[in-house]
Amino acid sequence: MSKNKRPALSEPEQAAGNGMLDRRLFLTGTAAAIGSAAMADHARAEALPVEPWMKTPGSPFVPYGQPSKYTTKVARVFASAPGTTGTGASRTPHHLLDGMITPNGLHFERHHSGIPDINPETHRLLIHGLVKRPLIYTLEALMRYPMESRIAFIECAGNSQLMYQKEPAQLGVQPIHGLLSCAEWTGVRLATLLEDAGVEARAQWIVAEGADAAGMSRSVPLEKAMGDALVAIYQNGEPVRPSNGYPMRLLLPGYEGNMNVKWLRRIKLTEGPVMTKDETSKYTMLQNDGKSLQFCFAQEAKSVITRPSPGLTMGAPGLYEITGLAWSGYGRIAKVDVSADGGASWAPAALQELVLPMAVTRFRLPWRWDGGPATLQSRATDDSGYVQPTRSKLIADRGARAVYHFNGIACWGVTQLGEVKHVYA
Amino acid sequence: MFTRNTLLAVCLALLAGHGAALAESPNLGKIASPEEIASWDISIGPDGAGLPPGSGTPQQGEQVYLAKCLACHGEKGAGKPNDALAGGQGSLGPGQAPVKTVGSFWPYATTLFDYVRRAMPLNESKSLRDEEVYAVVAYILLLNGVIGESDTIDAKTLPAVRMPNRDGFVRFSRGK
Numbered sequence: 076m077s078k079n080k081r082p083a084l085s086e087p088e089q090a091a092g093n094g095m096l097d098r099r100l101f102l103t104g105t106a107a108a109i110g111s112a113a114m115a116d117h118a119r120a121e122a123l124p125v126e127p128w129m130k131t132p133g134s135p136f137v138p139y140g141q142p143s144k145y146t147t148k149v150a151r152v153f154a155s156a157p158g159t160t161g162t163g164a165s166r167t168p169h170h171l172l173d174g175m176i177t178p179n180g181l182h183f184e185r186h187h188s189g190i191p192d193i194n195p196e197t198h199r200l201l202i203h204g205l206v207k208r209p210l211i212y213t214l215e216a217l218m219r220y221p222m223e224s225r226i227a228f229i230e231c232a233g234n235s236q237l238m239y240q241k242e243p244a245q246l247g248v249q250p251i252h253g254l255l256s257c258a259e260w261t262g263v264r265l266a267t268l269l270e271d272a273g274v275e276a277r278a279q280w281i282v283a284e285g286a287d288a289a290g291m292s293r294s295v296p297l298e299k300a301m302g303d304a305l306v307a308i309y310q311n312g313e314p315v316r317p318s319n320g321y322p323m324r325l326l327l328p329g330y331e332g333n334m335n336v337k338w339l340r341r342i343k344l345t346e347g348p349v350m351t352k353d354e355t356s357k358y359t360m361l362q363n364d365g366k367s368l369q370f371c372f373a374q375e376a377k378s379v380i381t382r383p384s385p386g387l388t389m390g391a392p393g394l395y396e397i398t399g400l401a402w403s404g405y406g407r408i409a410k411v412d413v414s415a416d417g418g419a420s421w422a423p424a425a426l427q428e429l430v431l432p433m434a435v436t437r438f439r440l441p442w443r444w445d446g447g448p449a450t451l452q453s454r455a456t457d458d459s460g461y462v463q464p465t466r467s468k469l470i471a472d473r474g475a476r477a478v479y480h481f482n483g484i485a486c487w488g489v490t491q492l493g494e495v496k497h498v499y500a
Numbered sequence: 501m502f503t504r505n506t507l508l509a510v511c512l513a514l515l516a517g518h519g520a521a522l523a524e525s526p527n528l529g530k531i532a533s534p535e536e537i538a539s540w541d542i543s544i545g546p547d548g549a550g551l552p553p554g555s556g557t558p559q560q561g562e563q564v565y566l567a568k569c570l571a572c573h574g575e576k577g578a579g580k581p582n583d584a585l586a587g588g589q590g591s592l593g594p595g596q597a598p599v600k601t602v603g604s605f606w607p608y609a610t611t612l613f614d615y616v617r618r619a620m621p622l623n624e625s626k627s628l629r630d631e632e633v634y635a636v637v638a639y640i641l642l643l644n645g646v647i648g649e650s651d652t653i654d655a656k657t658l659p660a661v662r663m664p665n666r667d668g669f670v671r672f673s674r675g676k
Contacts, residue, residue, distance in 0.1 A: 368672040
């Protein structure tokens with residue numbers, strides 16, 4: 076057998092059960108051999124058509140580009156609270172996206188009283204409380220400050236909460252896990268502004284407040300505010316979208332979405348947390364014993380397979396790429412394992428560069444689907460050594476009444492017909 | 501010179517314990533006057549810090565509630581179409597279906613004043629006078645049996661109200 080001979084179709088480089096292949100397969104070129112066998116059948120005798128758009132000039136310029144009219148399904152889905160129009164959440168269609176960056180028009184939203192129409196000329200950021208000099212900043216003033224970028228995910232603490240349910244919701248990635256997005260945020264370090272104001276020694280917390288009609292506010296430990304926190308002015312290179320906080324938002328990398336206060340108008344330095352509605356009655360986790368966990372800030376390590384996933388029916392048996400997202404609010408993703416047999420065996424996925432702390436990491440793994448039933452799962456490990464738990468382990472530890480911070484392993488069941496369904500394994 | 505200054509800044513930042521050098525600042529904030537701050541500072545601490553003058557009773561609050569809150573929160577805070585504000589006490593225990601309301605779940609009564617004043621009624625937030633906020637807070641506390649009919653709620657009595665689930669919260673720590 077020559078050294079260059081590719082493995083036969085019947086002997087794929089199986090890395091785990093039920094067709095899970097080695098993560099290097101696509102890189103070594105053997106994938107082409109496996110995939111090409113069926114292609115020859117489709118060769119046709121007719122010439123390829125020369126389409127009309129190849130014969131006349133295309134459309135003119137537009138000031139702000141829009142997606143193709145053929146991709147209208149690549150859109151957010153949303154639901155509002157009863158009797159309201161802008162109070163609720165919209166979700167990112169991860170099953171139709173790839174890469175690590177969420178386009179601005181598809182970034183998830185959670186509004187507590189709609190999207191305010193803020194005039195940047197009159198918007199102000201007030202920093203006060205336990206400071207030596209209370210200060211007011213205009214947007215224009217902040218634009219002159221040195222800026223930094225952070226590629227960071229923002230995930231609503233309520234993301235994936237449907238998985239606390241007893242039975243698997245018959246929904247897909249977007250409705251279940253779509254309260255997660257990742258963008259490049261650029262702005263001024265909050266620490267720089269707090270230093271301008273002069274932090275008094277007694278200050279241990281800040282209260283951050285938005286200029287929306289709900290005045291959404293959260294208490295944040297001063298340590299985080301003086302660390303990697305940003306007052307973000309740009310989102311993926313353009314001014315932050317109104318739905319994400321225009322003209323400025325707080326960015327607390329890794330922390331639950333709600334704390335990344337949009338439409339930031341006020342920061343008050345305090346000795347203790349002010350116990351706002353959204354850190355007491357909401358965003359706390361009721362456990363089995365009746366006590367609730369409070370001030371759970373960072374989002375735990377988590378992952379989800381975005382393709383295949385419900386709504387994306389499988390084609391013919393053969394080679395597929397399993398891909399998805401992994402992230403941790405405690406650092407960098409170190410490893411993602413993928414299983415096609417409900418967690419009985421696992422193969423390590425390839426982690427696509429960039430792999431950044433507090434950002435989503437794209438993972439990929441080749442899978443040879445034999446046309447039979449399969450249960451697909453992914454399991455993230457972050458660089459602190461934390462391993463994403465199974466759903467049953469998470470619920471055994473915390474109970475099923477916590478509502479927030481669900482980060483258990485998600486499962487997609489593939490049927491013999493190629494349908495992909497949400498299942499519990 | 502720039503380099504030496506930068507080095508100095510790095511050293512000072514490290515000494516200050518921030519772990520990273522702070523960027524030099526253009527210092528473009530304008531000093532905020534106490535008057536400017538007063539109109540924006542609407543945060544109420546659990547100790548009552550920030551509560552304004554004024555007071556209200558449950559009876560006064562019922563009138564506010566009927567006019568401004570009923571449509572979303574139902575009769576006597578029973579909820580529907582939006583959140584229930586009363587009831588549910590004793591529903592947090594093991595194996596129960598929790599009914600989280602102000603009375604069953606909220607640890608601090610001060611939060612109610614803070615939230616109603618900043619965010620309610622949803623379609624015209626910040627429209628209630630402080631007296632109306634005190635009054636409707638008193639009414640909601642009465643609905644939950646937390647205060648009596650003849651109690652008055654003001655900057656002194658509100659932080660003294662002990663909510664039923666006051667001890668129901670544990671500070672999260674990772675790995676627990």
